Amino acid sequence: MLSPQVTPASLQGMLEKKYDAVIIGGGHNGLVAAAYLAKAGKQVLILEKGAALGGATVSQRVFPDFDARLSRYSYLVSLLPQKIISDLGLNFTTLGRTVASFTPDIRDGKHVGLLVESAGGEATAASFEALTGDRAEFDRWNTFYREVSKIATVIAPTLLEPLPTRSELRAAVNAPIWNDIFETPIGEVLESHFDDSLVRGVVLTDGLIGTHTSSHDFAANRCFLYHLIGNGTGEWRVPQGGMGKLVEQLVTLVTELGVDLLVDAEVTSTVRNSDGHFTTSSKLGSFSSRYVLANCAPQLLSKIADVTEPESLPGSQMKVNMLLKKLPRLKSGVDPKVAFAGTFHIDERYSDLETAYAESYWDQVPTRIPAEIYCHTLTDPSILSEELIAQGYHTLTLFGIHTPAKLFESNHDAVKAEVVSKLLAQMNEYLEDPIEECLAVAKDGSLCIEAKTPLELERDVALPQGNIFHKDLSWPFREDGDEVSWGVETEIENLFLIGAGAIRGGGVSGIPGHNGAMAILELENSGADGKGEAK
Ligand SMILES: Cc1cc2nc3c(=O)[nH]c(=O)nc-3n(C[C@H](O)[C@H](O)[C@H](O)COP(=O)(O)OP(=O)(O)OC[C@H]3O[C@@H](n4cnc5c(N)ncnc54)[C@H](O)[C@@H]3O)c2cc1C
Known part of the structure; x- marks a missing residue:
């Protein structure tokens, strides 16, 4: 037609x-x-x-009863060079987030969490201290990312030029961090730079988004690199309007x-x-x-x-889109407007990530599925109608990792149901208000939640086995x-x-x-x- x-x-x-x-x-x-x-x-x-x-860059009214235009697949922007926006005169703005991430945890039976502000100020330092006992891990964090930024500032401007050679780039970076990112598996690097499993995990997640691999494989290094170099800062920003x-x-x-x-x-x-x-x-x-x-x-x-x-590796993530009538409160008491303003990591300790990879490698749904959650509307409510904004509605996006396409091949719908139910239960471990009570309800009584497996991404948007990068990054x-x-x-x-x-x-x-x-x-x-x- x-x-x-x-x-x-x-x-x-x-x-x-x-x-x-x-x-x-x-x-x-x-x-x-x-x-x-x-x-x-x-x-x-x-x-x-x-x-x-x-393609995978669209906003859609996923829940027809509600005027909420969700970024159905991709949702944050870092890698789009400002030069392309200016060359083409696009009226497209991205907004910074005050919080980079919040990672809830349970230590000695107490609900705690690691807060990382985008600017990494006093609240971040205090959070590291409360979680790990002192500020040493925070100092190591700052040193590591300061070094990584040397790579980002060198590589970002080359991305719109013919490919440089390996030697040219190494000479331009001219710092020991080159060896950490290009010559040593990122898992080894994290083990030598950081002590805390949760801190290691928060760093590592950038190496595992859409990449079904162990932290000891260079596929994780490549994925990590692309997550840290966008526009020379690696900052992930909210696309205004979706x-x-x-x-x-x-x-x-x-x-x-x-x-x-x-x-x-x-x-x-x-x-x-x-x-x-x-x-x-x-x-x-x-x-x-x-x-x-x-x-x-x-x-x-x-x-x-x-x-x-x-x-290529297969796609390995679950994408879950949700519309909420209210944000859930957290068991830790942290304000949900702070906790969900950045990336909310669940079960992404270094040990969780390695275990989940091993289980999924051997065809098992991970016991705990590492996932990250993000609320678009805390930064940019414009994707909701005035009415929904006034009533306190929000969107949540969950990106679950280490759920490769092969897990769904033989019994798709049952495995999908198992994975979604696990993810909700895992979220609820950290929430005072169970997520099911916060989801908006459609006219037919159904909850406003949709999930896409890697195989559904292949069917709906032609991503081979759901690989969000089409194939492994180079x-x-x-x-x-x-x-x-x-x-x-x-x-x-x-x-x-x-x-x-x-x-x-x-x-x-x-x-x-x-x-x-x-x-x-x-x-x-x-x-x-x-x-x-x-x-
Ligand atoms: C769930 C999910 C979350 C993601 N999150 C992010 C994120 O937050 N930030 C980010 O930067 N990236 C993210 N990504 C990755 C990003 O969306 C993709 O890498 C990017 O959209 C790829 O863009 P593209 O134009 O190269 O290809 P695509 O968007 O895949 O478009 C390719 C187009 O080709 C069409 N096509 C395929 N075969 C044919 C054919 N035979 N004939 C004609 N047309 C054909 C397809 O229908 C499609 O429209 C995410 C992806 C997914 C799936």
Whole structure:
């Protein structure tokens, strides 16, 4: 079915046109690439499989009875460079959080917790002292993150340039922290830097988001790195108006720039012909272009083009979206407006994380599922109607880790029910008001909670086995001696991978979209472009 904006006549025009670039997939990276190319005067077509644009970067009214537009999949922004926002003139703002994280714990039968403010002030120091007995762990924390920031400030500006070599980056960082992040498994580093299992765990979680691995595997180091380098600070910020605001802005822009957009247009093949042009076939017909940019995952690209399928870990997280009529009080007595203002970690001690990984590796649902919870509306209530704000409603998002796709393969619904029920019970261990009593109730009496397993993410938003980064993250450099590249090239000339699965992809960043567009514009400017002129 054609979307209302596309008539049979306009579709016919697209089928007859020779595009400069066809983009497979209308996620935010496809839209970013389209915007840069169209601004440079190129004719661009986006073919999106789903009924709407945005991929995993959308806001939706998940609970139809309530005007609450939740960031259904991705929810916080760090990796999107300010330069992309300014280059494209996007009206998209992210808001800082006063609290970075709160981690409840039970010690000697008492409910306590670790508070980390974003600016790391006196309340953070006092919290470390109350939890660990003195301020030594807080000092170690500050030293560690000060060192990590040296890496962030060096790497962030390189992300929108051709890949530096490993040696160039190491020389630019020029500090012992290089060895900790690039040469030593992060688990070893944490064991040598920190004493407290909860403190180690809070640091480690950044290495395990969407990455099913042990802390002793470099996959955790790569994931950790991407969580700490965004815009040179690694700060995770709240998208004002929700994640869908970014896509709304991008869609408006590319439409104004004359990009053609087709939804419900799953691509089934793309082939480079002998004249150098590509024919890209979709449910709505075949389109011709000089370049193809694949915003879909590389595993999916390998099914539609003659490129090798990459190996990858499966997705391993549960995403639970909730609408609350009130925030729950905590057993520790900490104000919920403080505790939920940042990332609320549950059961993410270092020991919990290692145990959960081992259990899930051996096909068991973890005894305790590590998870992090976040309340968008404490920072940005604008995703709720005035009425819901006035009544004290809030949203909560839970991201559970170490629940890999394979756990759900044989008995999906029963395992999903077991996992959700465990997660709620784990939350309730720390809550004075059980979460079930705080959830909003729909007109039909059901509670406003929805959960997505990795397999449901594959079904709903085409993430292979639910991998939120399409595939495992890569180091943000090329090895010495490798050819110069933007990290988006494939085995086929003029076919570029510009989604999360590219080198320096992963997350809401627009980086591979930008880099794919730059790779093409560089080719055009060098005269080594694809054959044939756009019509
Ligand atoms: C639950 C969850 C939470 C996350 N949380 C965060 C977060 O807080 N912060 C963050 O930075 N990142 C987060 N991420 C990761 C982030 O959302 C993704 O890495 C990012 O959205 C990828 O963007 P993309 O444009 O590269 O690809 P996608 O958003 O995956 O878009 C690719 C598009 O290609 C389309 N497509 C696939 N196959 C075809 C085909 N054959 N033909 C046509 N179209 C096709 C898909 O339908 C999709 O629209 C999260 C992801 C998930 C799932």
